[in-house]
Amino acid sequence: MKSKAVFYHAGCPVCVAAEQQVAAALDTSRYDVEIVHLGESKARIGEAERAGVKSVPALVIDDSAFHINHGADLAALKS
Amino acid sequence: MKSKAVFYHAGCPVCVAAEQQVAAALDTSRYDVEIVHLGESKARIGEAERAGVKSVPALVIDDSAFHINHGADLAALKS
Numbered sequence: 001m002k003s004k005a006v007f008y009h010a011g012c013p014v015c016v017a018a019e020q021q022v023a024a025a026l027d028t029s030r031y032d033v034e035i036v037h038l039g040e041s042k043a044r045i046g047e048a049e050r051a052g053v054k055s056v057p058a059l060v061i062d063d064s065a066f067h068i069n070h071g072a073d074l075a076a077l078k079s
Numbered sequence: 080m081k082s083k084a085v086f087y088h089a090g091c092p093v094c095v096a097a098e099q100q101v102a103a104a105l106d107t108s109r110y111d112v113e114i115v116h117l118g119e120s121k122a123r124i125g126e127a128e129r130a131g132v133k134s135v136p137a138l139v140i141d142d143s144a145f146h147i148n149h150g151a152d153l154a155a156l157k158s
Contacts, residue, residue: 003104005104017143017145021141021143021145022140022145025084025109025140026104026105027104027105027106027107027108028106030104059101061100061101062100064096066097066147067148068145068146069146
């Protein structure tokens with residue numbers, strides 16, 4: 001069974017770079033990679049927070065949150 | 080030809096988690112992944128700095144530096 005990897009972003013330039021170079025480099029034969037734009041899918045901000053995401057871009061793999069550089073704080077996406 | 084991905088770390092807990100969950104998730108059919116312990120290979124700190132690495136753990140893919148969470152500043156490894 002594949003592991004789950006969720007890449008959370010908000011469309012910012014830092015996010016786009018991380019998506020194109022890190023999220024895209026994951027092994028899709030071992031990981032189901034889902035890309036979530038939290039600016040467009042605000043309903044999923046809570047899920048990201050519960051996974052430990054503080055800022056975007058972030059990658060959640062097997063329930064661990066990995067913040068990749070810094071684009072925007074999650075709090076800024078709520079307004 | 081495979082792209083190059085270099086994961087720089089310093090053996091810290093944050094580094095180990097990122098290595099086991101992010102670096103290990105990269106697609107090795109497309110990326111040559113090299114793991115560099117900067118505490119043990121201080122000669123490579125300069126190379127990491129030139130790639131834009133400010134702290135570890137960090138992943139350099141195609142000349143772009145991606146800092147993954149924060150374990151230690153590069154400056155702290157020089158002493």
